[in-house]
Amino acid sequence: MDYNDSMHELAVTESILNIATDYAKKAGATRVTDLYLVVGRLSSLVDDSVQFYWDILSQDTICEKSQLHFERIPANILCLDCGNEFQLKDELTPCPGCGGVKIKVISGDQFTLNSIEIEK
Amino acid sequence: MPTLRVPVIENIMSANDQMASQNRSQLDANRVYGINIMASPGAGKTSVILQTIRALTGQLKFAVVEGDTAPVTIDADKVIAAGMPAVQINTGGDCHLDAVMLKNGLAQLPLSDVDLVIVENVGNLVCPAAFSLGTHANVLVASIPEGDDKPYKYPAIYRGLDVLIINKIDLKPYIDFKMDYFRQGVEMLNPGLVIFEVSCRTGEGIEAWSNWLLQQVKKSG
Numbered sequence: 001m002d003y004n005d006s007m008h009e010l011a012v013t014e015s016i017l018n019i020a021t022d023y024a025k026k027a028g029a030t031r032v033t034d035l036y037l038v039v040g041r042l043s044s045l046v047d048d049s050v051q052f053y054w055d056i057l058s059q060d061t062i063c064e065k066s067q068l069h070f071e072r073i074p075a076n077i078l079c080l081d082c083g084n085e086f087q088l089k090d091e092l093t094p095c096p097g098c099g100g101v102k103i104k105v106i107s108g109d110q111f112t113l114n115s116i117e118i119e120k
Numbered sequence: 121m122p123t124l125r126v127p128v129i130e131n132i133m134s135a136n137d138q139m140a141s142q143n144r145s146q147l148d149a150n151r152v153y154g155i156n157i158m159a160s161p162g163a164g165k166t167s168v169i170l171q172t173i174r175a176l177t178g179q180l181k182f183a184v185v186e187g188d189t190a191p192v193t194i195d196a197d198k199v200i201a202a203g204m205p206a207v208q209i210n211t212g213g214d215c216h217l218d219a220v221m222l223k224n225g226l227a228q229l230p231l232s233d234v235d236l237v238i239v240e241n242v243g244n245l246v247c248p249a250a251f252s253l254g255t256h257a258n259v260l261v262a263s264i265p266e267g268d269d270k271p272y273k274y275p276a277i278y279r280g281l282d283v284l285i286i287n288k289i290d291l292k293p294y295i296d297f298k299m300d301y302f303r304q305g306v307e308m309l310n311p312g313l314v315i316f317e318v319s320c321r322t323g324e325g326i327e328a329w330s331n332w333l334l335q336q337v338k339k340s341g
Contacts, residue, residue, distance in 0.1 A: 008215050008247035015132050027126045034123075037132075042276050044246050075275075092272040092305060101308050105279070111132050111250075117123045 009049035016050070016068075017057050019113050024062050029118035032063040036117075040110040041075040041088060075108030136251055139219035143226060143254030150231040153337040154239065154255035156217075158277060160270075161243030163263040164287040166195045167320035168329075169238055173202050175330035180235045180337060185209060185225040187217040187242045195240060205229060216247035219254055236337050245270065249277040256340060257282040264288045268298045271305030278309040283316070285329060290319040 016035065024032045039045050047070045058064050075088035081100030086093075088108065094101050131137070147154045159165045173182055184199045184206040199206040207228045209221050222239060229237065239255055241248045258281050262270060265288060271278045278284075284306060292299075306313055314332065318325030 008250065011214065011216075011218065011251075012132060015135055018135065019128065019130050019132065023126055023128050023130075027124070029124075029126075042279075043250065044276055088275065091269070092275050092308060094304075094308075101304055102311070103308050105275075105309075113128045113130050113132055115125050115127045115129070117125055119121050119123055 008044075009046055010053050012045065013050050013053040013057055016054070016113055017061065017063060020063055020066075020116050021061060023116055024118055027118055028120055029062060029116075031119040032066045032116050033119060034067050034069060034117035035063070035113060036069045036071065036115045038071045038073060038110050038112050038114050040073045040108040042105070042108040043111045045111070071114075073107055073110050076106045078104045078106050080104055133250060133252075136219045139223060140252040140254035143219055143222055144256070146223075146226060146231070147237065147254065147256070150234070151341050152231050152234050152237055153257075153340045154237045154253075155257045155259050155333070156239045156241055156248075156253050156255040157259045157261060158241045158245070158248045159243060159261035159263075160245050160266055163243070163261045163266060164320050165240050165243065165261050166198060168261050168285060168287060168318070169240060170198060170202055171318075171320050171323070171326045172238070172330055172333065173199070173204055175326055176236075176334060177203070179334060181233060182236050182238060183207075183229045183231075183234045185217075185222065185229070185237060185239045187211055187221065187240055205234075211242060214247075215242055215244045216251050217241050217253060218251045222253045222255075235341065236333075245274040245277050249274075249280055257336065259283050259285060261285045261287050262302075264291045264295050264297045268302035269305075271302065271309055275309050278306055278313075281310055281313060283314045283332070284310075286315065286317045287320055289317045289324060290322050 051068055077086055079095035079100045080102040082098040084097035157165050182204050186195045186208045207225050209225045260281050316325050316329040
């Protein structure tokens with residue numbers, strides 16, 4: 001990973017702030033206390049970087065001092081040869097069961113803000 | 121104080137994705153085909169663009185959008201020197217182009233007088249994969265010296281591709297690059313992906329790639 005990666009998280013963090021602020025205002029919130037994010041393994045996001053940018057970007061907003069919660073979804077892969085399901089860890093590998101290379105990614109792309117916790 | 125849980129369930133990239141579809145509409149309205157060229161730094165994005173322009177000059181009218189992390193215009197200058205309208209987008213240190221940046225770039229181009237817009241993304245295999253631009257085809261320029269393990273290490277970018285160019289094929293005799301292993305990784309992530317092996321230095325493979333691109337542009341027009 002090179003230094004550039006952290007900038008990716010900055011743009012993403014801005015987007016999270018925009019969405020959360022929008023929903024919080026619509027719900028009549030005075031403050032957002034918690035945000036629940038679902039992040040698939042394939043989205044290559046670094047939690048700590050997002051939290052770091054979050055603490056800075058959310059200052060003086062309705063989200064100030066709120067906590068981010070990350071639910072990590074593994075990249076589950078289905079082997080189309082033998083039907084085995086396995087997880088992508090650090091690198092993509094052939095099926096550990098049969099060595100097959102015909103695969104389908106069945107999860108790991110998710111990247112959503114699922115809910116926010118607010119005070120009214 | 122009691123708190124209240126508010127459901128959101130919104131894709132974090134949705135704002136970018138919406139802007140990307142506006143870019144697509146703008147390209148389509150002008151009958152322009154757009155390609156997004158991604159790669160690691162040094163894989164040969166600019167060389168591929170210059171070779172493509174050389175091969176298709178007289179057959180297509182191009183414009184180029186150059187993304188760079190710093191305000192240098194080396195790449196844009198090379199393209200302008202090749203006789204094409206080019207606009208440079210300085211991403212201000214960002215590691216990728218996003219749809220808003222491309223919208224601003226497109227606004228500076230004479231789209232009604234262009235058949236093909238080539239977008240040169242920032243050199244990076246991670247971030248550009250997450251930000252769709254609204255172009256018609258995602259192109260990755262891989263290169264032999266980067267190593268044959270890249271599809272396995274950067275699966276996200278390979279999954280989103282419409283075509284893959286393997287550059288610096290002339291260096292194969294000197295580098296331990298297992299083409300079968302590389303292609304196996306690509307096939308796992310993106311079955312049936314169109315692949316061109318080229319050398320921008322010798323010109324090998326450029327004609328096949330350029331012809332393919334020309335067909336795509338004609339089909340879309």
